Amino acid sequence: MTAQQQRDTPGANPARLGPQQRDASWERLGEQTFDLVVIGGGVVGVGTALDAATRGLRVALVEARDLASGTSSRSSKLFHGGLRYLEQLEFGLVREALRERELMLTRLAPHLVKPVSFLYPLTHRVWERPYTAAGLLMYDTMGGARSVPGQKHLTRAGALRMVPALKRDALIGGIRYFDAQADDARHTMTVARTAAQYGAVVRTSTQVVEFLREADRVSGVRVRDVEDGRETDVRASAVVNCTGVWTDELQRLSGSRGRFRVTASKGVHIVVPRDRIVSESGLILRTEKSVLFVIPWRNHWIIGTTDTEWNLDLAHPAATKHDIDYLLEHVNSVLATPLTHDDIEGVYAGLRPLLAGESEETSKLSREHAVARVAPGLVAIAGGKYTTYRVMAADAVDAASVDLPSRVQSSITDKVPLIGADGYYALVNQADQLAAAHGLHPYRVRHLLDRYGSLVGEVLSLADGRPDLLRPIEKAPDYLRVEAVYAASHEGALHLEDVLARRTRISIEYPHRGVDCAEQVAELVGEVLGWSPETAAKEVEVYRARGEAERESQTEPDDETADARRSEAPEARAKLIEPVS
Incomplete structure (x- = not known):
């Protein structure tokens, strides 16, 4: 055979x-x-x-x-212990999460889960540095610093060299620490x-x-x-x-x-281009309710999250203008050059399933x-x-x-390592040879390795005799055409939305939200799934309607009107029925 x-x-x-x-x-x-x-x-x-x-x-x-x-596709994309849970005295949860983070980084999914640094800006003299340092020391000794560096203390000048985007008066110093991140979907x-x-x-x-x-x-x-x-x-x-x-x-x-x-808490994130915030590190900022992350994400920053109760459509939670303004207001309070709505490339809203407690504030559940x-x-x-x-x-x-x-x-x-983990490190060392064999830039191969691990050969083999599949997707050049084919042939994608929103993250990484490349991707996916021209056109139409509904919902002032706007979009899975209540 x-x-x-x-x-x-x-x-x-x-x-x-x-x-x-x-x-x-x-x-x-x-x-x-x-x-x-x-x-x-x-x-x-x-x-x-x-x-x-x-x-x-x-x-x-x-x-x-x-x-x-x-x-699971709409999180902050972090594998983290939950530093803020130390203040809530949930030591067991933090210890457990840090152990899991360590397993992912070293044994189970090193191709998918990567270290990421955060700067915690200090704003109060005398008490804040020792207080935060004590928490981070506990974080590290619970298992946090085994595969990532421990905390590093910085003066104001040192912190500003690490994150030049910060206002000089937004901090008196800083502490850098490490966590981990992954593409959740x-x-x-x-x-x-x-x-x-x-x-x-x-x-x-x-x-x-x-x-x-x-x-x-x-x-x-x-x-x-x-x-x-x-x-x-x-x-x-x-x-x-x-x-x-x-x-x-x-x-x-x-x-x-x-x-x-179970109660649902809505968390909204925005995505902005990497060059809008000049920084070598992510940020973690205190807010009046919780914390706000500015997370490096390839050529972008993810900024989030909100934490508000949600009682409407569970499948398609909608971000409002108020949610987006909240994120911009809080991040702009520390940035020398403020972000605007025009800087936003993508927006996504997800729901956390929280165990209902006596407090109605979801941030405290x-x-x-x-x-x-x-x-x-x-x-x-x-x-x-x-x-x-x-x-x-x-x-x-x-x-x-x-x-x-x-x-x-x-x-x-x-x-039990996840598929793609075994052999990953050897292939990283062989990235230049692999790139030369397929006529790709080594940077491209390293990007593929961090998405597929040692399955990268399986992905690239679909382009045997089809060199056109090794070209980037037009209007979404971070991804190759072969990745759309592989999403349908190996990764269970059944609809255009599955590919643009989850197998890739085109829907949040480009200002067009995937609309400009929808026809091209539908053609590639349709080859695998046997779509007729009419089916492919319908998939594009449904996806465009989704994008338009999401954009419109994000201009609405409150959850109810945003939910009504988002609900106008058709469901990709047309025969889905509502659960019996």
Whole structure:
């Protein structure tokens, strides 16, 4: 069998999420009986699928929309301990998160998770430096400085040399410390593919419409393919609800009373060009409610986040003009050259699933997670932080194990690198040779390595005999045309939105938000997915409507009017149905 034949043979690459694998997975859902069915394709859901699969369990994961289509593509894109949680005395959460950050940097995902530095500007004399230094010392000794440098104290002059963009009177000195960052959507998708590598059925556009029961226990789910409307029953010993902000809706659908309630907190970020803020480091700024990050992101800065309660559309939270003005006001309070609305390249809004507490201020609700067996055969998990997804997943599988017929092995995901990690460092050293072999600039290859790791050869092989695929996408030159093809052939992308918003981040990295390259990308994706010219045109039309609705919502003054504007856009997955309340 040739390499090309092997790539085209269903089942030859279990981590491949392409059209053929999608058809086969539907058959498996209807024919097999699973140990676990996981609902939700966010980071906790895919992490739970990976945890279960690597324990030797038969597991299926279903997601109504796309992998990471909710919260897990709209975070601050940090793997961090949560420095501010030390002030809230959540030492256990910080220690746990720092351990996870260390695992990601060194063993599990070094191709995706990278160190990033932040400057904390000091504004008060006498007490603030020792107070902050003590917190950072605790942060470092909890595990923060093993793979990244420890804190460094700077005078005002030293801080201004590191971040010339700051006003001179905005600080009296500074402390630099390190955390880590990752493309959240790409990381989530990679966890899902790793779960598939170990035998999990992973299927998107597959919505749970009913819970199956035998006597008093949950025995599986009925699912609907929201691309064509087919339905089938999926039998399982236990079901795990990993739907984040949709947790309560799924609980109602199951007919079981939940053990906890989840509230949604909206976090808005803006993206601006790198040259608008002259700095060698990110920034962390105190606000009256929380903290504000200015995060380096390739050729951009991500600035965020807000933290406000949200009770409207959970699938498409809308940023308002008020949200954007809040971010600009706070970052401009320290910048010598203020940012304006014209500087903004992208805006995105996400919802944090927080465990509801007595305080109505979402910024004060706990980021701890909770897991509960809400009925025989049904487990729910919610809360937590992106960084601690692996711990949450292990807890979910442990909770579900009481409903499984045989003894369940202990979690081992702290020893299981994500696909693309093995061989990554060797390929970094060989980047120049790899670039020469494919006629690419070494910088381009290093960028690909930090997106695909050791799978870069698999990506580039799709351009064998198709040198045009190694050209940049027009109007989005950070990405190659072959990446759009690979998104559909290997990464489970089913719609233009999946490629522009999550497999790449074109929708937030370019002022045109992906509209100017939509036709070109639709043509590339359509080759893989078998789109007719009419289907491709419809995908472009839906994507443009999404972009227009988002832009208009961001001019509205409040959540209600912004939500109404955003809701005018059509849904890419046309047969998606609202959960039964």
